[in-house]
Amino acid sequence: MDHIVIGTAGHVDHGKTTLIKVMTGIETDTTVEEKTRGLSINLGFAYMDLPSGKRAGIVDVPGHEKFIKNMMAGLSGIHLILLVIDAGEGVMPQTKEHIDILQMLGIKKYIIVLTKVNTVDEELVELVVEDIQEQLEGTLLEEAPIYKVDSLSGTGINELISKIDEESQKIERSNSLVSPRMHIDRVFSVKGFGTIVTGTLIEGTLHVNDELIIFPKELRTKIRNIQVHEKNVNEASAGMRVALNLANVHVNDLSRGDTLASSGSVQKTWMIDVKAALLPHAENPINLWDRLRLYIGTREVLCRAVPIGVERLEPGEEAFLQLRLEEEIAAKKGDKYILRSYSPMHVIGGGVILDTLPTKHRRFNEHTIETLKTREKGSTSELIADFMNRKEDLLTSMEETASYLGMPQTEVIEYMGEMVKKNQLIKVHQLYMSSLKYEKLKKDITAILDRYHKSFRLRTGITKEELRSRVASNVKSKDFDKLLQLLADEKVIKNHETISLSEFTVTYNKYQLKDKEDIEQKLKKAGFTPPSELELIGDNKERKELIDSLTGKTIVRLDSETVMFKDYYEEAVQKVINFIKQNGKMTLAEFRDMTGSSRKYSMIILECLDKNKITKRVENFRLLY
Structure with missing residues (x-):
């Protein structure tokens, strides 16, 4: 190096x-x-x-x-x-x-x-x-x-x-392939330049004009200039001592102990799970709620100790601890730390962070203890699955996973590829989901659809957006579409205009069959000038659900207030396509004359065709999409 x-x-x-x-x-x-x-x-x-x-x-x-x-x-x-x-x-x-x-x-x-x-x-x-x-x-x-x-x-x-x-010559190269991170050890200002921070870049690579976050305050900043040993450079890599001239932050906003990193690459936390070793010559054990001094990076934070799996941590021994912090820190799994006694101040132990996103544990719960053992000694695949299972988000990026593990992205993508082949991970476009979360999602969707079908027996299913809002509101629509398609491929659901369980079908009793025939006859008779949905429903409010159940089958919904018999809609589509192919374009009046409809309903039908990407409006004309 x-x-x-x-x-x-x-x-x-x-x-x-x-x-x-x-x-x-x-x-x-x-x-x-x-x-x-x-x-x-x-x-x-x-x-x-x-x-x-x-x-x-x-x-x-x-x-x-x-x-x-x-x-x-x-x-x-x-x-x-x-x-x-x-x-x-x-x-x-x-x-x-x-x-x-x-x-x-x-x-x-x-x-x-x-x-x-x-x-x-x-x-x-x-x-x-x-x-x-x-x-x-x-x-x-x-x-x-x-x-x-x-x-x-x-x-x-x-x-x-x-x-x-x-x-x-024997020193291993620092990891420059992950997101950049630097613990700030000095903050000062230089007249004419502004705020300067120094530290050792422990991971990643920095460039002039990079936009970064100062944790834990989450202040946004930009690198104006980089110096390495008093010389201006455009780039600094892991292992270098650097001085950074930062924009958009005042020297009084920063302090030693803050962490400079890219967005999403570290976790802010008030609590960490750790493996701790207490020095043999420590004067006292670490007991429940002991107040200690935690040193991590360039920061000192007071904390309370909660031993996990043991009553206390004795001198010369190792154990799991949960540290409840009195100030927020930014850290990553695998970071080393030091513990000192609160008073008098002596170094008493230290260890490694196992989890920056823990929940409060029951101290002697076997599952908790086994999970911590996995995080301490687990394989890379186990750590990836564990990280994804604990995150609130359903989907996780490869970049976020690599940052959490502190590994190069090239290595992590290989592990994740193998896990996909073994069905341990589900790939959703450029994101990933653990198989455990996928099975839970499947169970949740199945339960929601089962309740929905029992409540609305005449509806073909729930809309995609309503279902997404219930089970995956933070998942993008295109990614949710992919998840639904995976469930459809497994024959768990039917994924059409609405979402239903694969075995669900709408069934009508004799009264509903009579109303169904009446609605369809009225729409057939109306042709290209259909009655409003309110006119079809009349005094029978149950007809609303009946109309919804027929939508996509014998009925097409034009807008929120208007439905049309499907045969007439398809005839309108064919007429429009043939006319525009022959004439190049079509006006509203030409469509009205062609179908014998009114101006009002011609407008509704054509706007539906636009929405369905059959036509597109250019000025006062319609062209084929």
Whole structure:
């Protein structure tokens, strides 16, 4: 990869900032307060070009316990950690806490940097090395190489840079194929430019003029300019440290902890289901309703813990938790997080988000526990089906599914294609539905039609739009048509002008048969000047339902108030087609003379032909559609 992001970690005053200045020439302690106190308070940033030509961005995170919140914010999107330890002091309390955080965030690549080696004798240095190796045993850092340096004299600096370059070759490329996402770690304004935000682009690709959403406030913005290591670029990909000049938002509207992402790519939530591991040296278990501090991305949020499947989470153990948040966050399944105790503040555990769209659970429900296990360890196909089953929307796009899983769209579409072949998913144009939801939809539609037929025995069925409003109001009409056709292919329904159960037929008693014959005779006699529907109904209100049942069979509905005998309608259609073919066009008067109808009914009939796309009106003429 062309860019990597390196983070420093370690106890206060162990030489992180000085080390970075020697390697890069950039001083990351920039404020007067930081210079006066001699320690990093806020995140500092630098960069350097490695011997191979790669550019390494460096995040100098503060080591003082009071500033550990800033330290965790700086670790979002890090590829490689330099764990800095003073040769004269060895492993200190904050060193251990940083190690705990790094492991729980899933960072895999480390270099141990032993600083200030020229200030102590060689024998002590070797004792410190042995102590470090002993204390790191059993952690992700136990195989990490140890480099001895002295920033003031330059001892070991070139060797360290060569090792960083070597490790950079092994770093996996960040996922640039999914929707872009960046946790904001700094917000400020520049005169003449406006609002600037910085962060590490953890997923996707950004371009100048991209329109994005700032979560959780859902503020719309547009990228005016992108800088990567102080140079203007048109594009930035996952893994890069970026500064973005944003349009349409004021600096006071934003804060560190906000997330910049494309619309629909993350979920806003007040509650998350997680797998949590409590550190062995945590002082207390996590009990029901314990108040904790959640750190995710660059954000700190207070929350309450609800253990699932266990009474409490004991030190050194793992369990499922539901975290009820006191502020809304934007997150995705698979995001890593850290937990600290509310007071006094100590890192106590962390883990991974399993679900950003949960409902409140019964704590010891077996189905809930099995579902969480699936979300933790399930196959990609199981996770796709689970995601679709839990969404309120009937249909889901491939893009939304890929974003939820944090996988490239090219991979997800292959899985979904196989699931369609196995009837685990139903494809509806460019959208998908789980087979479970499809079966539920089938059951719901069957029940609605059964009740409808019992209530309106003479109606051929329910209109498509009425049915859609009852079972799938958020599904587009064309997609609902496809679902109805699938049900018709299965012989569940009949899908014609109205929707009915496949076995349903209209049956008439002797009184209805008599009314039916009377209505049809009146329409036959009226020809091209039919009586209004109200005249046909008269005092017998049941005739309304009877007319509806005949519509599409022996009767054609011209408009909301007028019906016509079907034979005369079809004759009118044929007359119009023949006339226009011979003459090129037709007027209202010509149709009236041709059928012997009145102007009023000629207009009604022709407008019905227009609606049915047999003719089209151009000025005062009719042409064939």
